[in-house]
Amino acid sequence: MDKKYTKEFEPGFTPLTVCEEASRCLLCLDAPCSKACPAGTNPDKFIRSVRFRNFKGAAETVRENNALGAICARVCPTEKYCQKGCSRSGIDRPIDIGRIQRYVTDFESSAKMDILKAGKANGKSVALVGSGPAALQAAVSFRTIGYAVDVYEKEKVLGGMLRLIPEYRLPDAIVDEEIKRIEKLGVKFHTGCLVGKDVSVADLKAKHDAVVLAPGYSYGKMLPMFEGNKYVVSAVDFLREVKAKKGDVKVPSNVLVVGGGDVAMDVVSTLKLLGVPHVTDVVYEQFSEFKASKKELEGAQKLGVTIMDGFVPAHVEGNVVSFAHRVIKSEVKVEAELIVLAVGQYPDVSGLGVELVKGEVNTGKPYYTNDPKVFVCGDIAHSKYDKTVVGGVRTGKEVALYVNAALGGK
Numbered sequence: 001m002d003k004k005y006t007k008e009f010e011p012g013f014t015p016l017t018v019c020e021e022a023s024r025c026l027l028c029l030d031a032p033c034s035k036a037c038p039a040g041t042n043p044d045k046f047i048r049s050v051r052f053r054n055f056k057g058a059a060e061t062v063r064e065n066n067a068l069g070a071i072c073a074r075v076c077p078t079e080k081y082c083q084k085g086c087s088r089s090g091i092d093r094p095i096d097i098g099r100i101q102r103y104v105t106d107f108e109s110s111a112k113m114d115i116l117k118a119g120k121a122n123g124k125s126v127a128l129v130g131s132g133p134a135a136l137q138a139a140v141s142f143r144t145i146g147y148a149v150d151v152y153e154k155e156k157v158l159g160g161m162l163r164l165i166p167e168y169r170l171p172d173a174i175v176d177e178e179i180k181r182i183e184k185l186g187v188k189f190h191t192g193c194l195v196g197k198d199v200s201v202a203d204l205k206a207k208h209d210a211v212v213l214a215p216g217y218s219y220g221k222m223l224p225m226f227e228g229n230k231y232v233v234s235a236v237d238f239l240r241e242v243k244a245k246k247g248d249v250k251v252p253s254n255v256l257v258v259g260g261g262d263v264a265m266d267v268v269s270t271l272k273l274l275g276v277p278h279v280t281d282v283v284y285e286q287f288s289e290f291k292a293s294k295k296e297l298e299g300a301q302k303l304g305v306t307i308m309d310g311f312v313p314a315h316v317e318g319n320v321v322s323f324a325h326r327v328i329k330s331e332v333k334v335e336a337e338l339i340v341l342a343v344g345q346y347p348d349v350s351g352l353g354v355e356l357v358k359g360e361v362n363t364g365k366p367y368y369t370n371d372p373k374v375f376v377c378g379d380i381a382h383s384k385y386d387k388t389v390v391g392g393v394r395t396g397k398e399v400a401l402y403v404n405a406a407l408g409g410k
Contacts, residue, residue: 002247004273008074009168009299010099018103022050025095026087033097036085038385038394041066043082043097046104059108062101063115067140068133068178068393070105071162073098074170076390077262077293109177118185122146124407127204129195129352130214132160133389134378136182137396138212143185145404150208151187154194160216162389164239164263166270167246196351205373210403213352213369214378214396217345217359217387223258223313226341231319235259235267235342242270252337254278256321258313259342260285265296267340272303279305280334282323286310308332347380356380367399375403 013021031044042061049058062069078084078098086094108115125148128135136159139149157163159175183189193199204211220234235257242249251274257267260283271279281300285291286309292300301307311323311332320335346359354361354369354376362382367375377399378392385391404410 002274004168004275005242005247005270006167006171008171009269012106013096013099013103018050018100019053021096021100022047024088025051027051028087032085032087033082033095036081038081038390039066039072040394040397041069041072041082041101043095043101047095047097047100050100050104055104055107056111056113058104059111059113060115062104063108063113066393067116067137067182067396068389069101070109070174071133071170071178072390072393073102073105074174075165075388077295077386077388079294080386081390114184116140116144116181116185118143119146121148122409124148124209125150125207126403127152127208127211128214129201129204129211130154130160130216130378131158131179131189132214132216132378133162133392134381134396134399135160135212135214136179137393138214138377138400139187139396140182140185141397141400142403143187145400145409147209147404149187150190152190152193152195152199152204154192156192158189158191161218163243164236164266165243166239166266166273167243168269168273169266172243172246194351200351201353201374205371209407210373210375212375212377212399212403213349213354213361213380214376215347215349215352215380217347217379219346219348220341221344221346222341223343225313225316226339229316229318229339231336232339232341235263235340236345238340239263239266239270242274247274249274251276254336255280255338255340256334256336257281257340257342258321259283259344260307260309261291261342261344262293262296263345264342265292265300267342268300268305269296269303271340272300272305280336281305281307282311282313282321282332282334283307283309284312284326286327349380354380367395367402372406375399375406 046058046061083094128151131153220236314324315322360382377395
């Protein structure tokens, strides 16, 4: 086990520092931070509770609004959402909402609080396909309404794409604890069960009142010129192996990464924490149009990752890749012992009976498919929210309301 990889990169608040940070809050009457949170976690309310030393009340606010509160506290790109809306930004800097939420959920865990409660059984049941963020939140939302819930996961472990986020950002222990809370609500999990092969959607429809499909973008895209290259691995496969082995993997001394999103930043930072001295990241976007969150980019730069922006791969021969700049007349050639492609992901919906357009199901009605008993949420749902954990939480909450309404509920 690699200690650098498994140690959380960002330190948490202490009881003193969390109160100091919360005291900076302006206590806005119509808080823009809460309006900017896709999950509706109500940061203004839990920050107010922390400010007045009501940590239990703060924990209740977080958990009742976000079943994955401890996870989002660690991985949510807050600078794009709640902190972007923070009124304090106009004075000095926004409130560190993510770390306050992390302190609150850590307090909840240490105090062994039992906040989530199942609603009165309504005699109806729902099947969820997949166990990523959207499906986990949906499972909780359905249980609080009173539905019986069965979750079908093709892998042997639950969590979906949460299991790819590096340990230094999101420890497996946190994911495990969140899932235990959900299981305690009465959600039944079926692992190692591939819907479309081991059990059909028709079988689930016969057994349940509704089926919600939530397969994540769990497969890495491969550029044609890199197909079959023995030096090349997808970012998804690389991150999955490192996470499963807690960083206990062999890595070369010189690695090339192609891509500039958050997944690419996870890869390059992981490589540096594993001790790779030479990590070069070549990115299509220029810095002014970077897709990765500011926090992730700055973290990679602090670790010493070399980032070349504005280049596209033009030719590859073995472990040597030639790049051409998109704007200026410039070329660069990089030789590496390992090449990691972080150029996007895609879902596998074979056997699920739905068709995707640009990776989404879009029937014109949110979360609906052409089958009245089958719904979607998460990455494949057509939504205005980013395909992030917090975006998945939002779709998980919303699909439960849509399904409940379709089945005659309030």
